[in-house]
Amino acid sequence: MPTNNDRRKLLKQLGTATLTTALAGIPASMVKGDNTRKHERPYQLSGNINHSVCAWTYGFLSLSELCDVAGELGLKAIDLVAPKDFPLLKEKGIHCSMCYTAGEISLVNGWNDPANHEKLIAEFTEAIPLVAAAGYTNLICFSGNRRGMDDETGLQNCVAGLKKIMPLAEKHGVIIQMELFNSRVDHKDYMADKTSWGVALCKRLGSPNFKLLYDIYHMQINEGDIIRTIRDNHEWIGHYHTAGVPGRHEIDESQELYYPAIMKAIKDTGFKGYVAQEFIPSGNTPPDKIEALKKAIQICDV
Numbered sequence: 001m002p003t004n005n006d007r008r009k010l011l012k013q014l015g016t017a018t019l020t021t022a023l024a025g026i027p028a029s030m031v032k033g034d035n036t037r038k039h040e041r042p043y044q045l046s047g048n049i050n051h052s053v054c055a056w057t058y059g060f061l062s063l064s065e066l067c068d069v070a071g072e073l074g075l076k077a078i079d080l081v082a083p084k085d086f087p088l089l090k091e092k093g094i095h096c097s098m099c100y101t102a103g104e105i106s107l108v109n110g111w112n113d114p115a116n117h118e119k120l121i122a123e124f125t126e127a128i129p130l131v132a133a134a135g136y137t138n139l140i141c142f143s144g145n146r147r148g149m150d151d152e153t154g155l156q157n158c159v160a161g162l163k164k165i166m167p168l169a170e171k172h173g174v175i176i177q178m179e180l181f182n183s184r185v186d187h188k189d190y191m192a193d194k195t196s197w198g199v200a201l202c203k204r205l206g207s208p209n210f211k212l213l214y215d216i217y218h219m220q221i222n223e224g225d226i227i228r229t230i231r232d233n234h235e236w237i238g239h240y241h242t243a244g245v246p247g248r249h250e251i252d253e254s255q256e257l258y259y260p261a262i263m264k265a266i267k268d269t270g271f272k273g274y275v276a277q278e279f280i281p282s283g284n285t286p287p288d289k290i291e292a293l294k295k296a297i298q299i300c301d302v
Contacts (some may be wrong), residue, residue: 043074043294043298045074045297045301046301046302048267048301048302049263049266049267049275049300049301049302050076050077050097050272050273050274050275051074051075051076051077051274051275051276051277051297051300051301052075052076052077052078052079052097052098052274052275052276052277053066053070053075053078053079053276053277053278053293054078054079054080054241054276054277054278055078055079055080055081056080057277057278057279057280057281058281058289058293060286060289061286063078063081063085063088064088064092066078067088067089067092067094068092069290069293070094071092071093071094073290073293073294073297074297075094075297076094076095076097076274077094077095077096077097077274077276078094078095078096078097079096079097079098079241079274079276079278080098080099080100080140081096081098081099081100082099082100082101082102083099083100083101083102083127083130083131083134084102086130086134086136089134090134095136096134096136097136097138097239097273097274097276098138098139098140098177098213098239098274098276099127099131099136099138099139099140100127100139100140101123101124101126101127101139102123102126102127102130103119103122103123103126103127105123105140105141105142106142106144107142107144107181107187107190108142108144108145108189108190109144109145110141110142110143110144110145110158110191111141111142111143111144111157111158111161111162111178112143112144112145112146112149112153112154112157112158112191113144113147113149113157114157114160114161116144116161117160117161117164120141120161120165121161121164121165124139124141124165124168124169124176125165125168127139128165128168128169128172128174129168129172131172131174132172132173132174136174137173137174137175138174138175138177138238138239138273138274139169139174139175139176139177140177140178140179140213141162141176141177141178141179142178142179142190142192143158143178143190143191143192144190144191145188145189145190145191146189146190146191147189149191151191151197154191154197155197155200155201155204158178158201159201159204159205162176162205162210163205166205166207166209166210169207169209169210170207170208170209173209174209175209175210175211175238176209176210176211177210177211177212177213177238177239178192178198178201178210178211178212178213179192179212179213179215179241180192180193180194180195180198180212180213180214180215180218180219180222181193181215181218182217182218182219182221182222183222184221184222185221186218186221186248187218193218193222194222194223195212195214195219195223195229195233198212198236199212199233199236202236203236211236211237211238211239212233212236212237212238212239213237213238213239213240213241214230214237214239214240214241215240215241215243215278216240216241216242216243216257216262217241217242217243217244217245217248217278217279218241220245220256220257221245221246226257226262227261227262227265230262230265230266230269231265231268231269234266234269234270234271237271238273239273239274239276240266240271240273240274240275240276241275241276241277241278242259242275242276242277242278242279242296242300243277243278243279243280244256244257244279245257247282248278248279248280249279249280249281249282250279250281250282250292250295250296251277251279251296251299251300252292252295252296252299259299259300260299260300260302263275263299263300263301263302264302267302275300277293277296277297277300279292279296281293
């Protein structure tokens with residue numbers, strides 16, 4: 001977290017009069033020099049991609065401040081917010097593009113282990129109506145780690161557990177989305193580390209309210225062949241995350257993926273959901289980090 005001095009520097013360097021809350025605006029470099037137009041965003045979004053940002057990657061800002069930055073950058077939504085913070089998003093006019101459950105959801109203790117089902121069913125039974133009541137749609141879930149379990153057993157266990165909550169999700173119009181992670185670098189032993197495994201789970205559940213959260217960063221590390229995979233499996237994908245490979249930093253020319261082509265492939269599938277930036281900005285100052293988010297939005301706005 002930044003010190004008070006860092007925050008004062010941030011507030012000094014950020015700055016249009018369009019914001020009246022704790023965060024005064026966006027970096028000066030992002031505002032046109034002409035004072036008569038300084039409140040205009042210095043770029044226009046195409047509307048082809050619904051942009052979002054994951055809250056945890058901009059944790060040096062409070063959620064309230066991140067909402068203000070999102071609004072200035074033209075973002076419609078913020079990812080990975082729990083029900084306790086829904087009222088703040090409502091106040092700020094920012095959508096939650098991917099929700100957490102109200103409980104302490106775990107990446108490693110997931111639906112592939114029947115020992116977790118009772119707790120998970122209780123958490124999702126509580127969260128699904130809260131998500132729907134707030135006017136949101138997407139609720140994240142995780143497979144959990146293998147711990148020696150084979151993929152087929154994990155699939156069967158996930159199906160058995162998730163079937164207990166899918167009728168409630170369908171009733172409330174909430175889409176349960178399992179995130180795909182890489183198991184080579186960041187999430188050793190995680191089970192849902194292949195698109196084919198996730199698609200098999202979708203098919204076995206047979207519900208339009210269960211989809212995959214396709215994390216481009218993670219799947220580049222574990223599988224590669226990103227564009228072909230998206231084209232072949234887009235009907236099972238309900239959400240996307242971005243980040244640069246290697247390092248999980250900016251999605252610019254410093255990394256190996258060419259995001260404009262990936263975004264065009266996503267757009268061409270007819271996707272109408274959200275693409276959330278989940279890279280960890282490497283800049284030294286808050287304005288540098290916010291500038292990186294602006295650039296990422298522009299790269300992805302095909």
